[in-house]
Amino acid sequence: MARVNELRLITRVAQMYYTEGRRQAEIARHLRISQATVSRMLKKAQQEEIVRTTIVAPTGTFPELETGLRETYGLPEAIVVECAEDSPGSIMARIGEAAAHFLEATLQSGEIIGVSSWSETILKMVDNIHPMPAGKAKYVVQTLGGMGDPTVQTHATQLTTRLARLTGAEPRLLSAPGVAQSREAKLVLLGDTYVRETMELFSKITLSIVGIGAIEPSSMLARSGNVFTPNELSDLTDAGAIGDMCLRFFDLDGNIVKTPLDDRVIGMPMEDLTNVDRVIALAGGKAKTESIRGALRTGTVDVLVTDEFTARRLLEARTTIP
């Protein structure tokens, strides 16, 4: 009975506040009540569902998928991009664009950026970054050596250098192969001052941009020459490895998979990656789905940028382990 009168007044207050855009103090003066009461009425209006705030997702964005990923994998942030088709080329381009924007919008001054150089998606990202003022970022650190093929090596160097220029940072290159011929060869390579200096920066990185690799010989791995012997590959698969970040492997449950290979990799150790303030992972495509799943379960990824199709796959019922 009296309730409707109370609600009417609350409704009126909500109307003045939200629809007419008036200040609480103004509403209070108008109605001869205190500002505190107006504030409380507005709170009550929310509780009573008199005011409802809805968020309408702009076309091309997928907040539900992003939320799903965040919740399912305990991920701090997820970015899901729209894709015309589930094909690697289209996916990489879109992921790259989105990652570039996110990086631009959220890059702090003085950051030390780590970049695992050999993902094509990261390349697409760099293509889309707008130049920033000099000194915006401090260093761009290459977190993984180049691959055997000198062309790819060059690409890696170029990518790091370009990203450094675009972010106004100083590039710190890792002029060494990603995989040394042997443990001994690695030790020799680490003797190089420049290599060591770069590697000493690994623990200072504040923002790491990584690709997620699939374990089965993907186009990139294949192209990179036969860095792994068949033996090593079977070691990895036997140990359950499903994917890698910076050539550090993990299984579908996100457990780190250590094999003798580890000692030959010249790149950021998993441990360092874990300590990085923000790890942004870029990956999409059907072939990488399970690798991404594993990567997310390692708990090292802070931001995943992926495509809508992969996001949906990642949210489908847990892959059954035979």
Added chain:
Amino acid sequence: MARVNELRLITRVAQMYYTEGRRQAEIARHLRISQATVSRMLKKAQQEEIVRTTIVAPTGTFPELETGLRETYGLPEAIVVECAEDSPGSIMARIGEAAAHFLEATLQSGEIIGVSSWSETILKMVDNIHPMPAGKAKYVVQTLGGMGDPTVQTHATQLTTRLARLTGAEPRLLSAPGVAQSREAKLVLLGDTYVRETMELFSKITLSIVGIGAIEPSSMLARSGNVFTPNELSDLTDAGAIGDMCLRFFDLDGNIVKTPLDDRVIGMPMEDLTNVDRVIALAGGKAKTESIRGALRTGTVDVLVTDEFTARRLLEARTTIP
């Protein structure tokens, strides 16, 4: 192209803010942007209609009608109550309840309340007021003398006194008829100290509660005895009078209608009413529709409390003047 990325981020910010209820500063920290930027993004989210706040009217309230009345008549506030049927009894009861709640909620400390005593609706209002602490209001001033019939006279006194008690105020009665027999008689009555003291308070009133009267002999006027001669009535109708507040008359356009009768009325002059900080008018019912329309056009009413049917009639196309 890049736009969708920007909107995605804005959407995410809106989601965190509205859906997850996080603070702007927290969101800013999470996304490594400044709080100012979050604030601006939220503003943009409104502009872009990514967030929409809708107000759902509780059943029994009519914000559209209230808004319509406010806008059509330049009225500061309107209260429209739900009514089961368009019958005077039901209408008065509901208006009374609503007015009582509004008064309770918005009465300031130390107010001087004026009450034009002879509306049944005001009576219903007083019936619904909960007692307030002593001294909440300062005075309750009777703004119109009683009517010829002593019974009604008593009612007027009682109403004023009760309202005073309920608001913790001191009653200031006008122990005189509402309409004196002649100008001279009025002067004599004004000689009374109590009457004069009460009338001197008219200009101090901060909140006036008035009924709106219809000019044609309504039940109340009829019941109150023949206070007007047929001549006086025709004077009024000839001058275009359509209704009154405190026996001060106006036409359909809200112009004040002065007739010789004015000099015989013992009550608050229109001029004083205009100067009152808040005038709350209570009226509803088919018969009063046009009187209310005129009253609103006088520009003296600050809050109108009426019923849904009358509100709709008041919002229908302007009455055509033949």
Added chain:
DNA sequence: CTGTAGCAAGAATTTTTATGCAGGGAGAGC
């Protein structure tokens, strides 16, 4: 090139909003 207008972002500041008391009933239970 150099000058100038126009943005955009963050830090600082102001403005606006929310909330922790404290006082004063109202209503329930004894």
Added chain:
DNA sequence: GCTCTCCCTGCATAAAAATTCTTGCTACAG
């Protein structure tokens, strides 16, 4: 009928949000 508890309000103040100011760049014209 009386006490106790709970709730409501306003004031004062803390917290949060918006805005102003400043800086540093971009883009365009001369």
